Amino acid sequence: MSQPIEFHPSFAERSKAAVNDAHLRQSFRGAMDFLQAKRRAQFPDAAALETLRDLGADIRRYALANLPALLEQLEAQLTANGVKVHWAETPDEANAIVLDIARRHDATRMVKGKSMVSEEVGLNHAMAAAGIEALETDMGEYIVQLAGEGPSHIIMPAIHKTKQQIAELFAAKLPGVSYTDNVDELIRIGREVLRKKFAAADIGLSGVNFAVAETGTLYLVENEGNGRMCTTVPRVHIAITGIEKVVAKLDHVVPLNSLLPRSATGQPVETYQNFISRPRQPDELDGPDEVHLILLDNGRTQAYADVQLRATLQCIRCGACMNHCPVYARIGGHAYGTTYPGPIGAIISPHLLGLADTYPLAFASTLCGACAEVCPVRIPIPDILIRLRNEAQARPGTTAASLRGSGAARTAGISAIWRVWSLIYSRLGLYRLTSWFMSRGRALSPTEQGAWTKSRTPLVPAPKRLRDLLRERQR
Amino acid sequence: MNARTNILARLRAAPAGVPVPAPDVAAWHAAAGDMDSATRIERFRANIAAAHAEVHDTDIDSWPALLCGIAAQKGVRKLLVGKDAPEAAALAARAGGDLQLVRYEKPASEWRSEFFDDIDAALTPARSALADTGSLILWPDARAPRLMSLVPPLHFVLLDAASIHTDLYAAMTAERWADAMPTNALVISGPSKTADIQQTLAYGAHGPREVIVLLIGGAQA
Amino acid sequence: MGSDTQRTRRYPPKPADAYLFATCLVDQFAPQAGLDTVRLLEREGIAVHFPEEQTCCGQPAYSSGYPDEARAVARRQLELFTQPWPVVVPSGSCAAMMRHHYPKLFANDPALLAKAVALSDRIFELTEFLVHVVGFRREDCGAPCTVALHTSCQARREMGVAETSGALLADLAAVTVAVQARAEECCGFGGTFAVRQPDISAAMVTDKVASLKESGAQSVVSADCGCLFNILGRAAKQDELAGRRQASLPGEHIASFLWRRTGERHEQ
Known part of the structure; x- marks a missing residue:
């Protein structure tokens, strides 16, 4: 259960299939154009945006710099507030904690708010195996769960689907529902089905956007109200989050949430900002009797152990990096094969799943930097991608190899090519000779240049090098 | 406890990295500047309207009549009000005819099906509000429990215009949130919505389809 | 990724001399672009110096995940620009390598790092140089x-x-x-x-x-x-x-x- 993602077929095959799927390409292109324009409109003042990004990055960096102490403070505050805190090193441990709570309450029905960490640990499968129905209630998540899929985007899970596909899905899967592609009507149908589920649920599960150490507060944002349903209606609320999601002070959520919705979907603010600090108190008439928080590691401490890779943990899961990624726009989220797709997925997944299974993602980037340009907390994603490429090809047993799966991409052939390349370009005599031969022998340049000439005409050296032309000119 | 010990030990074993000074949110907020009260009211109005909520101007004496009028127009028959809530008393004097006041007296778990299926609207006060995002702040308590602003399809909110802050930072600082957080603090910006189907915005996802703000003292300002 | 904005970079006055780092692609595949760069700069009264020992900035290996191989190549280029003149690069990509990634590449070697940082300050992308240093205006x-x-x-x-x-x-x-x-x-x-x-x-x-x-x-x-x-x-x-x-x-x-x-x- 700990590795819910299977790497079959390979990333290369999945991305090729996705690139050639015209419908998918169009869905993503349209969505990306729309989201980019909406984000742009939210930040008309470039200088103000840069100041805000500086502050957002500082808040996240400050939290990480003090992470162990803040986690202890968070735990102490939450405990004092009556919230039970659990720690899990692995997905299996996290699922076991949830199951244990469920068993104590004889629970069989769980409603879920949107939580990428629950996807990461494969919670739905673990619950199903134990006879517990774990139902997604975010409309997008509900749609992909109904279709037997996973989310293709961390904020907009059903972004790959057209309304016609959703209409067919509802008509096929929901008793008594006939085909309609009217969006208001589809949402109304989802609302009616899920209301009954909320009312009948034993457990509500949610993620956490930020956990505030100062006050012991779980901060959750959403638009639909399903998150509030999950955290208020059932008698037990279980929140699950990565250990990196802590912030030091309550007021730190203000700049972060000024960045989050505007970067994510280009909306000024979410409908609901939900600050949960304790379970239902004796005089209160609603709210859960028990609130639990599960703090998950699952490889995050590996990222934390490296000063450069630690920046990966600054992420606030807005999805702007994928919304602006030209590779994501071409292949969509499923092709990545990981819970978190896109640029952030390429840099976080190696810690969750190991480099051996995930290094192709680090190479699936032109390093164009569009992700870093929009990242609200200034994660230097291209630099981290380069670092992961280094790690993936590091010689085993060297100090360069410090991650789980380091060296997995190393091949003798490619390494030899780069050694020869390095030799030629670091010795002028060799370079002169090689480039002279290439120019003189240009007629012999191969017309088939591997993958390059599948889509392009061959590269042919000029008859004379610049150094030749300059020398001639001086005569 | 083993997982806890291991995780914290690994974090503590990691190199320190570059020291990061404490972020200065106050300075950032101060640099953005403040708004006067009239601007706050105006911005609140515009922003919450953009988020698809309605704002009606009224005053401390006439809001019950206004609410009853709107309720009648919207076909509201059962209106949920808080037990012992002052606004419930004010409204009780006025309501009648087709509008029935239902008091939130029992724990939600004891009347869930009626609550979810039969209640048309709820009335709660707002603690305060935010100009920059057009948001309402609610601190639910026994007199206005959490689900009142979530389950009924229509949410009436009573708001004093004098309580509108510039933004969330101003509100949390002025109201000293960090000193004593409630069980559940809420910042609500319009009716529930979703754009999960082909980026098409639809209102009334799982929470209210409509949010109607009765703004007291906003017209005079 | 380091990045500049024009508000943060201070530009020197137009110099009498400048280096050209032509890049390996220009040298081998697009020499006309290099020659025209020289002509443009010379017409502005700048003497252009082309150190013959230059090869490649090292970026291909650097971005492919072969830092040692990149370092060996980059190290050669560090030694070429001995006079304090600006170094003009007719490629944003290679200029960025030398300006932003050289300091990272040599971060663990204080002597080379000092050289890399000093060079980094003098690296200009061609159009940046024409606009901000030369004040290029031709009919x-x-x-x-x-x-x-x-x-x-x-x-x-x-x-x-x-x-x-x-x-x-x-x-x-x-x-x-x-x-x-x-x-x-x-x-x-x-x-x-x-x-x-x-x-x-x-x-x-x-x-x-x-x-x-x-x-x-x-x-x-x-x-x-x-x-x-x-x-x-x-x-x-x-x-x-x-x-x-x-x-x-x-x-x-x-x-x-x-x-x-x-x-x-x-x-x-």
Whole structure:
């Protein structure tokens, strides 16, 4: 259960299939154009945006710099507030904690708010195996769960689907529902089905956007109200989050949430900002009797152990990096094969799943930097991608190899090519000779240049090098 | 406890990295500047309207009549009000005819099906509000429990215009949130919505389809 | 990724001497762009010095995950620019490597790091140098034409010079710069990305060629040869497959374009 993602077929095959799927390409292109324009409109003042990004990055960096102490403070505050805190090193441990709570309450029905960490640990499968129905209630998540899929985007899970596909899905899967592609009507149908589920649920599960150490507060944002349903209606609320999601002070959520919705979907603010600090108190008439928080590691401490890779943990899961990624726009989220797709997925997944299974993602980037340009907390994603490429090809047993799966991409052939390349370009005599031969022998340049000439005409050296032309000119 | 010990030990074993000074949110907020009260009211109005909520101007004496009028127009028959809530008393004097006041007296778990299926609207006060995002702040308590602003399809909110802050930072600082957080603090910006189907915005996802703000003292300002 | 913005970089006055770091692609595959760079600078009264020992900035290995191999090559280039003159690079991508990545590459060697940092301060992308240091203004002597501009991702995002190529073109009276969809999107080159992810790269460059053509431009100019080879190579392949004998999307380096437009005949 700990590795819910299977790497079959390979990333290369999945991305090729996705690139050639015209419908998918169009869905993503349209969505990306729309989201980019909406984000742009939210930040008309470039200088103000840069100041805000500086502050957002500082808040996240400050939290990480003090992470162990803040986690202890968070735990102490939450405990004092009556919230039970659990720690899990692995997905299996996290699922076991949830199951244990469920068993104590004889629970069989769980409603879920949107939580990428629950996807990461494969919670739905673990619950199903134990006879517990774990139902997604975010409309997008509900749609992909109904279709037997996973989310293709961390904020907009059903972004790959057209309304016609959703209409067919509802008509096929929901008793008594006939085909309609009217969006208001589809949402109304989802609302009616899920209301009954909320009312009948034993457990509500949610993620956490930020956990505030100062006050012991779980901060959750959403638009639909399903998150509030999950955290208020059932008698037990279980929140699950990565250990990196802590912030030091309550007021730190203000700049972060000024960045989050505007970067994510280009909306000024979410409908609901939900600050949960304790379970239902004796005089209160609603709210859960028990609130639990599960703090998950699952490889995050590996990222934390490296000063450069630690920046990966600054992420606030807005999805702007994928919304602006030209590779994501071409292949969509499923092709990545990981819970978190896109640029952030390429840099976080190696810690969750190991480099051996995930290094192709680090190479699936032109390093164009569009992700870093929009990242609200200034994660230097291209630099981290380069670092992961280094790690993936590091010689085993060297100090360069410090991650789980380091060296997995190393091949003798490619390494030899780069050694020869390095030799030629670091010795002028060799370079002169090689480039002279290439120019003189240009007629012999191969017309088939591997993958390059599948889509392009061959590269042919000029008859004379610049150094030749300059020398001639001086005569 | 083993997982806890291991995780914290690994974090503590990691190199320190570059020291990061404490972020200065106050300075950032101060640099953005403040708004006067009239601007706050105006911005609140515009922003919450953009988020698809309605704002009606009224005053401390006439809001019950206004609410009853709107309720009648919207076909509201059962209106949920808080037990012992002052606004419930004010409204009780006025309501009648087709509008029935239902008091939130029992724990939600004891009347869930009626609550979810039969209640048309709820009335709660707002603690305060935010100009920059057009948001309402609610601190639910026994007199206005959490689900009142979530389950009924229509949410009436009573708001004093004098309580509108510039933004969330101003509100949390002025109201000293960090000193004593409630069980559940809420910042609500319009009716529930979703754009999960082909980026098409639809209102009334799982929470209210409509949010109607009765703004007291906003017209005079 | 380090990045500049024009508000943070301070520019020196126009110098009497400057180095040219031509890049390996220009030396071997596009020498005309290098020659035209020299001519443009000389016409402005700048003596251009081309250290013969230069080869490559090291970026291909650096971005492919071979830092040791990149370092060996980069180290050679560190030694070449002994006088305190600016180093002009007719490529945003290679300029960004030398300006932003050299200090990272040599971070663990204090002596080389000091050299890398000192060099980094003197690295200028060509169009950046023309606009901010030279104050380039020459009369346009060419016939009216419409061109599209492709700015490389490194020029745009690492060097922070998204505007300088456009500013140079905007100064040319008879040149219209066509508006293209998604101008800021990557062309799909990405060094070894083009061969490592051939299908994704092909999809990206196909889209780029389409939006350049749809802009109504007669040709494309760019200050980066890597992007240019990718874009022009794709367009030429399409022509080949369609049996077109004339290039549907010709293009050239901005140095050559500027030199032609501003009166090559005036060369001393």
